[in-house]
Amino acid sequence: MESNILLDLKNVNKVFGNNHVLKNINLKIERGKFITFLGPSGCGKTTLLRSIAGFYTIDDGEVWIDGNLVNELPPYKRGTPMVFQEYALFPHMTVFDNIAYGLDIKKRPEAEVQERVMAVMAQVKLSGLEERYPHEMSGGQQQRVAMARALVMNSPIILLDEPLSNLDAKLREEVRVELRTIQQELGLTVIYVTHDQLEALSMSDQIVVFNKGAIDQYGTPHEIYYKPRTQYVADFIGTTNFIEAVVVQSKEGTATVSYGFGGDNVTITTDEKLTEGEEVLLSVRPESLRLNHPDISGFNIIGVVQSSMFLGEKERYFLADQWGKEWIVDAYDIGQKTFDGQVRMSAAIDKIHIIKKVSP
Ligand SMILES: Nc1ncnc2c1ncn2[C@@H]1O[C@H](COP(=O)(O)OP(=O)(O)OP(=O)(O)O)[C@@H](O)[C@H]1O
Ligand SMILES: [Mg+2]
Structure with missing residues (x-):
């Protein structure tokens, strides 16, 4: 029977030198949910995302994806494409080639690549821009190319590390709505990293609030806002007395x-x-x-x-x-x-x- 839990983290620990960055992270993430990792700079959000994706080897604990223990698997075998904090597109490649990149690496047949790239481009509303280069596009469009690059892999889970941080406030809000719409329409499981509390409250099904490498609270936006479990969470989300x-x-x-x-x-x-x-x-x-x-x-x-x-x-x-x-x-x-x-x-x-x- 297919479990509802897509990602299961058990006692995950990560140490850099003498810096204990992730402290016993336990977290279960359900299929089809939009999850936000929220916390101030340096609290370990990117480190956890990279540990899930397999770019970092954890020092202790287990990462389960879709019922499989993936601790020993390299990133490309985990099926967790990641859009990085600095979402680097290949500047010398067209939009089409940027999006097709992951499929080309996997040596998928050309016809399949063509079909999937075009389908994903339609989903993120980029149809017609196949031959453009990244520098010929707006920040919001580039962001959608980065998203499309992850979507085209048909992965069970997509990891986004502050993908909107380069955009101005207005565009950020627009892309935020688009992203949430795509996620809901396609039933994707998304982990989204941000230190922007409004972004977290407005987009998420569940928010994970990090405090120095540990999870202080995991709950819905309403729970996090109205029923903060710690003073830290209450203070970090909004203003309170x-x-x-x-x-x-x-x-x-x-x-x-x-x-x-x-x-x-x-x-x-x-x-x-x-x-x-x-x-x-x-x-x-x-x-x-x-x-x-x-x-x-x-x-x-x-x-x-x-x-x-x-x-x-x-x-x-x-x-x-x-x-x-x-x-x-x-x-x-x-x-x-x-x-x-x-x-x-x-x-x-x-x-x-x-x-x-x-x-x-
Ligand atoms: N490759 C690395 N080598 C050594 N230390 C690292 C490495 N990556 C991160 N760190 C340290 O781990 C801690 C957590 O960093 P991380 O990048 O996960 O924070 P973050 O929550 O993503 O912050 P931000 O919001 O600024 O992106 C920091 O103290 C950082 O200096
Ligand atoms: Mg980070």
Whole structure:
């Protein structure tokens, strides 16, 4: 029976000299999903991608692709074409020849090469540009040639290492949408590396957040954004407010925590296993807080507006509470209305999220 798991990484470790770059990576990736590896520069994203593709030999662990242990296989036998961070096309070759390259290496018959290259070019909307050279194309078109070069191999999994980093913001957004559309239409399994959190949130079925060579969280964009498991993830994805709290009571699925010097309590749903007396962090997003809102309560803090910034669709307020802690609150679509002086910040209970202090 065909398993739903296409890529299975078990305890993968990679060391360069005395730099332990990948630390016990365990990850299962399902067929047909768009997976993003997200993390800051140097956290090991490219290293893991290259280890999957077979360009690096791992020091410990197992890489399984489609039910086969591939540790000993060279890249060309793994069926994992990779589009590199600097997606180098061959400048002296036409678009057609660039795309046909992998099939030519495999010595496929000419008729088959012709047919597959033309089909893939249609998929990525490059038909008619067969005879162009890379320098005669825009950045976005070149990027699609790089994609086509991977697609033409009919591989079960495609690895993309920041393929859009050379494009300007607008084009980047366009190609992003195209890429996601192609992936969904063809049911491809794609691993996409980026350090751009918006890109990750908008394109992925699942996001893997890396923290210094280890996985901090693996989940859907919604889970990563609304239920970050660590302070690192909450901080890395978007902006958030943290507040120190202590667990007063813990039950299956909920916890009552006390925050602030006033000893205010809130009862919050949580998946974390917590013990009474444990110190935790509460995380609440700037857009989940309201200023002087009559109907929202549950979580309340009094603050004083320090400054604000108009950002078009929202006004971002910087406030200080009575303990001197800074808060960020986003107010949307409020027109000319502004807040100053002392205000009440409040949030619905279900917008408050508990993060364990000791990493899970
Ligand atoms: N071939 C190599 N030899 C030695 N050290 C390496 C090699 N490749 C990567 N490293 C080191 O491994 C660590 C992870 O690098 P990697 O390129 O995987 O990061 P990354 O997450 O892809 O970063 P970026 O977002 O900047 O591309 C870094 O400390 C880097 O210096
Ligand atoms: Mg990289």
